Amino acid sequence: MAEICTPSDTRHVVLDTCFGTGDAFLHQWQAATRPLHYLAFLAQPISADELLRRHADWPELAGQAHALRAAWPDHVAGFHRLLFDEGRVSLTLMIGTLAGCLSQCVAHVDAFRIDMLAATTMARRLAQLAASQSTLRLSAACPVDALERAGFVFTSALQATYQPRRSSGKTVATGERHAIVLGAGLAGAAICERLAVRGWRVTLLERHAAPAQEASGNLAGIVMPVLSQDDNLASRLSRAAYLFALRRWSGLAQPRFEGERCGVLQLARDADHAAAQARIDRRWNYPASYARWLDSAEATALLGSAAPDGGWLFAQGGWAHPAGVCRAMLAACGTQLTVRYQQAATCLQRVDDAWQVRDADGVLLAQAPTVIFANGNGATRFAQLADLPLQSVRGQVTHVSAPAASAPSLVVCREGYLTPPVQGWRCAGATYDQDVEAGLRWSSQHENLQRVQAMLPGIWPDAFDFPLAGRVGFRCVAPDRLPLVGALPVTAGACRAERLRDVPRWPGLHGLLGYASRGLIWAPLAAELLAAQLNSEPLPLESDLVDALDPARFRLKSLRQSSR
Structure with missing residues (x-):
C-alpha cells in the first residue's frame, strides 16, 4: 500500500526553467520532507541514458537517478507528468516553447528557479503563477527590472521574494476529504x-x-495514441493520455494484470491515406519509440503478410485486460x-x-x-x-479461437482490429451501432470478421464459419x-x-x-x-x-x- 499524503501535507510547488539534466530536482527530491511537485521546462532533448551518465558522480542520488531514467518520456511536445515515491513526488516536464508552456501552466508556485530568458521575457507570467511570498532564484546574474516591476523584491543579486500588490496566494483545498x-x-x-x-x-x-x-468489461482494450496533420486537440490529448497510461500501468503494484506491450500496427487504408500519413511523419518527426511510419516493405516484413500501403508502428503500445x-x-x-x-x-x-x-x-x-x-x-x-x-453506442467484439498460424503477434488495426491471444481468444472488433440490442448477433459478427479479412487477406476461411462468441458493451460517447x-x-x-x-x-x-x-x-x-x-x-x-x-x-x- 502506498504511503498516504495526509491533509496537512501541503505540497511544495517548484517551477524550474533551467532544468538541464535534473540536478536541482534530484537534490530537492532527496531532501523533501513533504510532498513535492516540480514543474520543469525542458529546453533541449536529453536521453534517459545521458541523464544517468551525468549523475554517475553522485552515488547518494543513485536511487532517484535510476527512477528518473526509468520514467523518462519520449521527447514529444506537451506536458508529461512523472510520479515517484508513490505519488509524493511528481515531476511535470513541459516540452515546447518557454512562452507556450508557461502560458498553459496552471499552478500556484512556491519557489522559482529561472534562467535569463524567463527573467527578461516572462516576468509578468511568473508573477501570475506565484503564490504570495514565493521565492525566486536566478541561475545567473541578469537584468531584473521586469521582475521587480512584476512584484519580485530582490534580497540579493540572485534571490527575490514575490510580494503582490493585492491579495494573492496558494488556494488550499479545505473541508472533508x-x-x-x-x-x-x-x-x-x-x-x-x-x-x-x-x-x-x-x-x-x-x-x-x-x-x-x-x-470496461471486454477481454482486451487497445493502448495507442491518435495522430493528425495539425496535431489538433484530440491528438495532443491522446498523446498525453497514452504516455501517462504507459507509465501508470508499469508502476502499478501487485496484483499485476494481463496485458502486453507487443506493439500496435495501424495500417493505412489506401495509397492516398498512406501519403497523408507520410506527410505527418515528415512534419513531426516523432521519436521512433513513440510512433514510426513504416513503408510497405517494412510493414509487410513486420506483419508477415502483405501491407501494400504501410502503416504506423506504436512500439510501446499493445493491449491490456481492463477488468x-x-x-x-x-x-x-x-x-x-x-x-x-x-x-x-x-x-x-x-x-x-x-x-x-x-x-x-x-x-x-x-x-x-x-x-x-x-x-x-x-x-x-x-x-x-x-x-x-x-450518447450510448453499442459495440460488439468478436472472439475467435486463438490458434491461427498466420495471425500476427502484435495488435493490428485499420477500420477494425485484431489482438494477439487473450485468455485463449483473439478479439476482433468492434462495431459502432446505434441501437440497444444487448445480445450477440450474427450481422455484427460478420462485420467484424469481414473487416479483419480486408485488413489481413486470407486470415479467415471465406465462409467465416466461426461460432458466435464475443461480448456486447455500450460506450458512453x-x-x-x-x-x-x-x-x-x-x-x-x-x-x-x-x-x-x-x-x-x-x-x-x-x-x-x-x-x-x-x-x-x-x-x-x-x-x-x-x-x-x-x-x-x-x-x-x-x-x-x-x-x-x-x-x-x-x-x-x-x-x-x-x-x-
Whole structure:
C-alpha cells in the first residue's frame, strides 16, 4: 500500500526553467520532507541514458537517478507528468516553447528557479503563477527590472521574494476529504486510486457484483495514441493520455494484470491515406519509440503478410485486460477505500453541505461532500445530469479461437482490429451501432470478421464459419468524442457566460464520463487531472487541453448561441 499524503501535507510547488539534466530536482527530491511537485521546462532533448551518465558522480542520488531514467518520456511536445515515491513526488516536464508552456501552466508556485530568458521575457507570467511570498532564484546574474516591476523584491543579486500588490496566494483545498465514486469501471477505479494516495477517504458504489461489468468489461482494450496533420486537440490529448497510461500501468503494484506491450500496427487504408500519413511523419518527426511510419516493405516484413500501403508502428503500445487493470487500481487504494457492490444508486439529494446518494426505494447508500460520476451512460439517469449530451453506442467484439498460424503477434488495426491471444481468444472488433440490442448477433459478427479479412487477406476461411462468441458493451460517447472531466455544470435556467469559468456548477459534483472506446488510455490521466483539481495542485495538462475536457463546454456553447 502506498504511503498516504495526509491533509496537512501541503505540497511544495517548484517551477524550474533551467532544468538541464535534473540536478536541482534530484537534490530537492532527496531532501523533501513533504510532498513535492516540480514543474520543469525542458529546453533541449536529453536521453534517459545521458541523464544517468551525468549523475554517475553522485552515488547518494543513485536511487532517484535510476527512477528518473526509468520514467523518462519520449521527447514529444506537451506536458508529461512523472510520479515517484508513490505519488509524493511528481515531476511535470513541459516540452515546447518557454512562452507556450508557461502560458498553459496552471499552478500556484512556491519557489522559482529561472534562467535569463524567463527573467527578461516572462516576468509578468511568473508573477501570475506565484503564490504570495514565493521565492525566486536566478541561475545567473541578469537584468531584473521586469521582475521587480512584476512584484519580485530582490534580497540579493540572485534571490527575490514575490510580494503582490493585492491579495494573492496558494488556494488550499479545505473541508472533508471524502468522495463517493459511482461506477467501478476504468474511470471509477482510476479516480479511487488517485484520491486514495492523496489521503482521501473514498466510498465506491457499483450496481454490479464485481468491477468492470459494463463498457470496461471486454477481454482486451487497445493502448495507442491518435495522430493528425495539425496535431489538433484530440491528438495532443491522446498523446498525453497514452504516455501517462504507459507509465501508470508499469508502476502499478501487485496484483499485476494481463496485458502486453507487443506493439500496435495501424495500417493505412489506401495509397492516398498512406501519403497523408507520410506527410505527418515528415512534419513531426516523432521519436521512433513513440510512433514510426513504416513503408510497405517494412510493414509487410513486420506483419508477415502483405501491407501494400504501410502503416504506423506504436512500439510501446499493445493491449491490456481492463477488468484486471480495475482490480489492480482498486487493490492499490488500501484502507482508504470502501467498496459496496450491488448498490444501484438512482438519485441525489443535497443536505446542508453534503450529497446523499439513494437507491430507487429511497434508502441512503452513502453521504459525502463530493460525488464523482464515473458510471458512463448511467450518469444521465440522475436529474442533475439529465441534460448532458452523452450518447450510448453499442459495440460488439468478436472472439475467435486463438490458434491461427498466420495471425500476427502484435495488435493490428485499420477500420477494425485484431489482438494477439487473450485468455485463449483473439478479439476482433468492434462495431459502432446505434441501437440497444444487448445480445450477440450474427450481422455484427460478420462485420467484424469481414473487416479483419480486408485488413489481413486470407486470415479467415471465406465462409467465416466461426461460432458466435464475443461480448456486447455500450460506450458512453460525447458529441466531440472527448471525455468529460471536472466539475459538472448546472444545465437548467438562464444565465450569461462568456467563459467556462462563468458557467454555474453543481457544488461538489464532478464527472469522469464519455471515454467512448479509449477508456484504457483516458482513465489514468483524467483521474490525475480531477484529483489535482480537487486538491488545488498543479494540473498535469496544458490549460487549453483542460478546457477541451471541461464538462461545461457544451453548456457554454449553448449559452453563447442563445444570447445571439
